[in-house]
Amino acid sequence: MNIIWLDDTGCQEVSRVGGKVANLSRLAAEYQVPPGFCLTTDAFQEWAGHADGCAEELPSELLRQLSDAYGELARRSDVEKPSVAVRSSAIDEDGGVASFAGQYETYLNLQGDAAVAAAVLRCWHSTRAERVAEYRQHAGLALDRLEMAVLVQELVPADSSAVIFSANPVTQNRDEVVINASWGLGESIVGGTVTPDTFTIDKRDLTVTESRISDKKVMTVRVQDGTEEVPVPRFMRSRPTLSGEQLVAMARLAMRLEDDMGWPVDVESAFCGEDLYVLQCRQITTLTEPDQK
Amino acid sequence: MSDAGPPQPVTIPPQEDFPVEWASADEQKIPWELDLMHFNNVMPPLESEYWAQFMHGADLAMQHFEMPLQMVGKPFNYWLYTGIFPRIPPEKMPEQTKRSDEVLMATVARLQERWDEEWLPEIKKQIEEWDAFDVTAASTADLQTHLTEVWAGAQRLADIHFQIIFPVYIALSLFDDLYNDLFPGGVLESQKLVQGFDNKTLEVARALWDLSRKARASDGVCEILKEHAPGDVMNVLIESDDGRTFAEELDAFLNLHGKRMSDWGIRHGSWIEDPSPIMVTLKGYIEQEGDPRDELEERAAERDDVVAAARERLQGYPSDVRDEFEHLLKAASTAVVLTEDHGYWIDFQATYRVRRVVMEMGKRLAEAGTLATAADVFVLRTDEIAAAVGASPAADHTGLVEERKKEMEHFGSLKPPPFMGTDYGPPPPGLVSTALGKFFGTPVEQTDATDGTVSGNAGSPGKFRGTARVVRSLDEAHKLGVGEILVAETTSPSWTPLFGTAAGIVTDTGGILSHCAVVAREYGIPAVVGTGVATSMIKDGQTIEVDGDAGRVHLFD
Numbered sequence: 001m002n003i004i005w006l007d008d009t010g011c012q013e014v015s016r017v018g019g020k021v022a023n024l025s026r027l028a029a030e031y032q033v034p035p036g037f038c039l040t041t042d043a044f045q046e047w048a049g050h051a052d053g054c055a056e057e058l059p060s061e062l063l064r065q066l067s068d069a070y071g072e073l074a075r076r077s078d079v080e081k082p083s084v085a086v087r088s089s090a091i092d093e094d095g096g097v098a099s100f101a102g103q104y105e106t107y108l109n110l111q112g113d114a115a116v117a118a119a120v121l122r123c124w125h126s127t128r129a130e131r132v133a134e135y136r137q138h139a140g141l142a143l144d145r146l147e148m149a150v151l152v153q154e155l156v157p158a159d160s161s162a163v164i165f166s167a168n169p170v171t172q173n174r175d176e177v178v179i180n181a182s183w184g185l186g187e188s189i190v191g192g193t194v195t196p197d198t199f200t201i202d203k204r205d206l207t208v209t210e211s212r213i214s215d216k217k218v219m220t221v222r223v224q225d226g227t228e229e230v231p232v233p234r235f236m237r238s239r240p241t242l243s244g245e246q247l248v249a250m251a252r253l254a255m256r257l258e259d260d261m262g263w264p265v266d267v268e269s270a271f272c273g274e275d276l277y278v279l280q281c282r283q284i285t286t287l288t289e290p291d292q293k
Numbered sequence: 294m295s296d297a298g299p300p301q302p303v304t305i306p307p308q309e310d311f312p313v314e315w316a317s318a319d320e321q322k323i324p325w326e327l328d329l330m331h332f333n334n335v336m337p338p339l340e341s342e343y344w345a346q347f348m349h350g351a352d353l354a355m356q357h358f359e360m361p362l363q364m365v366g367k368p369f370n371y372w373l374y375t376g377i378f379p380r381i382p383p384e385k386m387p388e389q390t391k392r393s394d395e396v397l398m399a400t401v402a403r404l405q406e407r408w409d410e411e412w413l414p415e416i417k418k419q420i421e422e423w424d425a426f427d428v429t430a431a432s433t434a435d436l437q438t439h440l441t442e443v444w445a446g447a448q449r450l451a452d453i454h455f456q457i458i459f460p461v462y463i464a465l466s467l468f469d470d471l472y473n474d475l476f477p478g479g480v481l482e483s484q485k486l487v488q489g490f491d492n493k494t495l496e497v498a499r500a501l502w503d504l505s506r507k508a509r510a511s512d513g514v515c516e517i518l519k520e521h522a523p524g525d526v527m528n529v530l531i532e533s534d535d536g537r538t539f540a541e542e543l544d545a546f547l548n549l550h551g552k553r554m555s556d557w558g559i560r561h562g563s564w565i566e567d568p569s570p571i572m573v574t575l576k577g578y579i580e581q582e583g584d585p586r587d588e589l590e591e592r593a594a595e596r597d598d599v600v601a602a603a604r605e606r607l608q609g610y611p612s613d614v615r616d617e618f619e620h621l622l623k624a625a626s627t628a629v630v631l632t633e634d635h636g637y638w639i640d641f642q643a644t645y646r647v648r649r650v651v652m653e654m655g656k657r658l659a660e661a662g663t664l665a666t667a668a669d670v671f672v673l674r675t676d677e678i679a680a681a682v683g684a685s686p687a688a689d690h691t692g693l694v695e696e697r698k699k700e701m702e703h704f705g706s707l708k709p710p711p712f713m714g715t716d717y718g719p720p721p722p723g724l725v726s727t728a729l730g731k732f733f734g735t736p737v738e739q740t741d742a743t744d745g746t747v748s749g750n751a752g753s754p755g756k757f758r759g760t761a762r763v764v765r766s767l768d769e770a771h772k773l774g775v776g777e778i779l780v781a782e783t784t785s786p787s788w789t790p791l792f793g794t795a796a797g798i799v800t801d802t803g804g805i806l807s808h809c810a811v812v813a814r815e816y817g818i819p820a821v822v823g824t825g826v827a828t829s830m831i832k833d834g835q836t837i838e839v840d841g842d843a844g845r846v847h848l849f850d
Contacts, residue, residue: 109609159611183611222609233474235467236613273612 002043002062003069006036006153016040018089018149023281030260031253031278035076036084036153037069039120041091044148047124054125058117066120066152067113073154081111083155083222086119088126091147108185109155109222116152123150156277157222158270160241161186164250165284166258166265168200172287174264176209177201177251181241183232184219186268186279193229194218197241201251208247213240242271249276257281300718308710313369323365323376325713330733330783330802331557332373335705337671338697339651339678340560341368343447348375350451355380357456358396360725361389370704374713377720386721394724400460401467402620404627408634412453416638419446423646428653436657437682440650444675447647450639457635459725461628465806466728468625471617475610476603479842480805481754481814485599486622487629488814489592493637495815497550498790499585501571504542505578514539518576523569523771543568553641555767555787559648560671570787573771577794580775585793588817632811636786654678661687669694734804734823737844739830747831749824750803751844752810757797757819758838758849761831778839780831784809792816797839799827799846813841821846 004011011017011025017038027033043062047055058066074082088105105126107119127148162181167174182189182196189196194217200210215237218229242250250269253276257265264287268280304321307313315321332344348366355362363380366373381389400407423446426439465487472483508514513535521529527543530536551564551571564571600622607615655670663681664670670678672694681688720726734750741748762777764770770791773779778797781788789812792798796818803809803822813820819841821827827846831837836849 157609159613183613219611221611223606227609230610231474231477233471233614233617235471235617239613 001040002046003037003039003065005069006033006038006151011038015091016042016149017151018091020087020089020280021149021151024151027257027278027281031257032276033278034154034156035073036151037073038089039066039150039152041147041149044124044150056121058121063117066117069152070113070116073152077154083109083111083157084116085151085153085155086110086116086123087151087153088123089149089151090127091149108187108227110225115225120150120152124148155222156185156270156272156279158185158272158277160184160246161189161268161270162196162242162250163189164254164265164267164269166203166254166267167284167287169266169284169286174287175203177203177254179242179247179250182216182219183236183241184221185227186270187220187227188218188229190268199242199247201247203251203255206248206251208244211240213238216241246271246276253278302718303716305710305712305714305716307713310707311370311704311710313713321714323378323714324717325367325369325374325376327372327709327711328375328733329711330807331785333782333802335371335701336368336373336558337371337560337701338368338674339671340558341371341373342674343559343647344368344373346444346448347451347454350448350453351455353448353452354455354459357452358400358459359389359393360397361386361393362725369713370709371701372704372709376714378717390723397460397463397724400456401464401624404460404464404624404631408457408627408631412457412635413638415453416450416643419450420638420643420646423643423650428649433654433657433682436650436654437679440654440675440678443647443650447644450643454635454639457631459728461631461635462728462732462806463724464621464624464628465632466731467724468621468628469731469805470727471621472603475607475614475618479754480751480844481842482599484805484814486596486603487625489589489594489596490626490630491589492630492633492815494633494786494789494812495585495589497637498793500546500550501574501790502578502585502793504539504546505575505581507539507542508575509579511535511539515579518572518579523572523576524567526572527568543571547571552645553637553787554645554648556785557640559644559651563645563648565645570767570770570790574790574794576771577773577775577791581793589815592815592817629811632806632808633786636808641786654682657682658690663688663690664694665691672697728806731804731806734802734807736825737823739826741845742830745848747799747821747824747827747846747848749799749821749827749844749846750805750810751842752798752800752803752805752807752820752822753813753816753818753841755817755819755841756838758836759796761799761833761835761837762795763828763831763833765828772833778837780827780833780837782828786812792818797841798822799824799831799837799839801825801827 001010004017006025006028012022014022017040021038024033046059046062050059074080086107105123110116110119160181160183162179165178168176168178179199180189180196182194188194195214197214198212199208202209216232217237219232220227220229253269254265254267257267264284266282266284267278270277270279345366348364351364355364361379361381362377364375364377366375379386423443431439469483472486476482508518513533517529517533517536518526527540530540547565547568551568554561554563555570607618651670652667655664655667658664658670658681659667673690681690737748737750739748757778760777761780762773763780764772767788773791773794775794776796778799779791779795780799783800783802786808792812793816798809798813798818798820800809800822801824807822810820810822819839821839821841821844831848838847
């Protein structure tokens with residue numbers, strides 16, 4: 001199967017879609033995850049088989065399937081040309097997720113199947129990039145076993161984005177949710193270019209125990225064919241990114257995910273109007289063992 | 294880093310040729326300053342009394358908006374000084390400023406509504422009431438009662454005047470800030486999104502334009518306008534066969550739009566009393582093509598394009614940004630019209646009705662021998678007028694008037710100190726101070742004076758090279774030739790019909806939101822404002838180039 005949708009249970013097979021996509025697919029069943037589909041390792045192999053993995057175009061049948069899937073996304077979201085994010089998800093030989101940071105390709109705010117196809121191609125080409133080869137040699141991983149899945153997912157036109165921790169990553173307090181939030185897409189928070197607002201919420205009664213509003217100087221917004229980091233207008237720089245209700249909604253989300261996953265979570269999320277979306281969910285790996293109670 | 298706090302207040306040393314006796318220690322603590330944009334000359338006592346009351350109207354408006362500031366106006370040696378200073382102790386300022394910003398912003402959100410439903414109806418009603426009083430038929434005692442009422446009514450209109458302009462200039466200033474934050478570029482770009490809206494100033498100019506087309510159609514009328522001094526034209530038109538119909542058209546125009554003085558205040562003549570300024574303008578318009586309606590349409594079309602482009606780009610931005618953009622665009626769109634319309638209705642139309650009563654009173658006092666001539670009434674104060682009315686025997690103030698005129702001449706010939714009293718340093722940035730800064734203009738250092746460049750504030754985009762015509766008052770307006778560059782200290786709305794004749798403007802006073810800049814943009818002619826020195830550095834007849842976007846003027850030869 002070349003293309004599997006996130007809400008299809010077949011999308012949880014790590015060897016075909018990678019760990020990141022498999023994880024998201026699991027979440028999609030229960031949480032508000034933006035709809036999307038994955039070009040599997042099968043699709044990658046089919047392309048790589050042509051022209052020694054250097055083909056400049058998608059094979060025509062694959063291209064047709066991609067166009068159909070994009071069309072289906074348009075139908076589902078009731079938008080003629082939905083904006084999407086295209087993200088690569090590499091899989092190495094033991095089926096785990098290739099964990100080398102910075103090797104992921106991400107293309108944001110693309111519209112139309114041609115732009116999506118071009119982005120997919122760029123993701124696939126990146127497997128041939130020298131730095132990837134170098135890294136894999138260094139890590140003792142076989143070059144020719146590198147496979148890649150590509151996720152095409154509707155882009156949330158975020159008014160505000162946040163990273164939510166279901167335990168305090170600094171103090172280790174497991175009774176607290178900590179939220180780092182800023183304007184626009186989450187790239188500015190994750191990329192570290194903005195100092196976000198920080199909110200601390202007590203999980204027991206959902207009260208906000210601390211609000212540190214920062215001077216948010218930049219934000220990532222959608223522009224023609226992509227995104228751009230732009231200055232935040234002065235009236236918004238010191239305005240709190242999230243309201244009391246939004247903070248509670250995010251805290252509840254993180255607590256629910258923590259319950260479901262069985263471990264403390266770090267959740268990338270975004271608000272668009274009143275709708276709260278989950279974009280990513282990972283285990284917080286830096287906590288020490290919980291105190292025995 | 295510790296907070297340095299506000300600078301220590303400094304008592305300003307007096308200027309030797311400008312002696313001042315402070316009425317109290319408190320009076321000296323006020324930061325008095327000259328407003329050369331509005332008051333660039335000495336003024337007679339009645340005029341100062343009118344303006345002091347007008348400034349009290351600003352104070353009333355400040356209270357209306359719960360501002361922690363107060364305002365006062367007072368003449369010193371016949372020059373009008375104003376002072377804005379805190380109403381409450383410094384430690385209470387931040388909280389009160391926050392509260393007052395909320396009150397101001399609530400009006401910013403409802404500008405059009407307040408204008409349509411509250412302010413304009415009250416202004417029109419007051420004008421109607423005053424027009425219903427027959428000034429010439431009333432007894433002098435009744436006239437005096439009416440004068441007192443009109444004076445009090447003018448106080449209320451002054452209050453309304455400032456209730457309008459504080460939020461109006463705040464709206465324009467905030468929109469300008471937001472636009473520049475979102476789309477960094479030329480300082481004049483933001484104004485494109487609010488250009489091309491009709492206003493009373495443009496309506497008056499259009500009416501004059503239409504008259505000029507009618508004049509053009511008649512050789513006889515053109516001849517009369519060309520051959521006769523502006524002050525004689527009306528009489529000659531009435532006497533001539535060719536001109537009679539045109540004279541009637543002129544009369545109709547003057548009845549509708551002519552009840553306004555040629556400059557701010559009550560002492561200047563009105564167009565309906567002396568239509569000379571209209572004749573000068575008509576002469577200029579007759580030589581020109583280019584219907585101002587086409588200009589207005591072009592401005593509006595350009596505006597629509599720029600707004601659409603901004604909206605398209607903002608589609609990818611957070612909803613807070615889009616909402617604020619639309620909110621401020623709407624407020625600024627009303628505000629830009631009100632910068633002109635409030636003046637038309639209050640500063641000019643309503644204030645004419647005050648002048649009319651005062652002039653009639655002057656006539657009565659001259660008849661009684663209290664004054665040598667009716668116009669001398671401006672040299673008295675209202676209490677002196679009240680005492681003189683019905684005094685028996687009639688008071689003789691002719692000596693007093695002569696004395697004061699001599700003093701005015703003396704102080705009018707020197708350069709008054711720009712600041713007096715106490716200096717508190719620049720006001721902390723805030724909604725009102727930032728907005729007023731854009732209205733009055735930021736002082737500019739003349740760093741390139743030796744290079745033959747005069748620096749100022751960008752006022753209206755474009756470049757134009759031509760002949761400078763230094764015009765020091767509207768009496769000199771006839772000097773301005775078609776396509777020349779008007780160089781003036783300041784231009785009140787009454788000057789703006791001249792903008793149809795000029796090809797560029799340079800002023801000493803004003804900022805990007807001044808009347809001069811706003812109207813120059815509507816006329817599509819380059820303007821540099823707030824140079825401070827244009828009228829002293831530019832020579833009449835000199836070739837100069839105005840660079841409106843850069844805010845600089847290059848001087849040649």
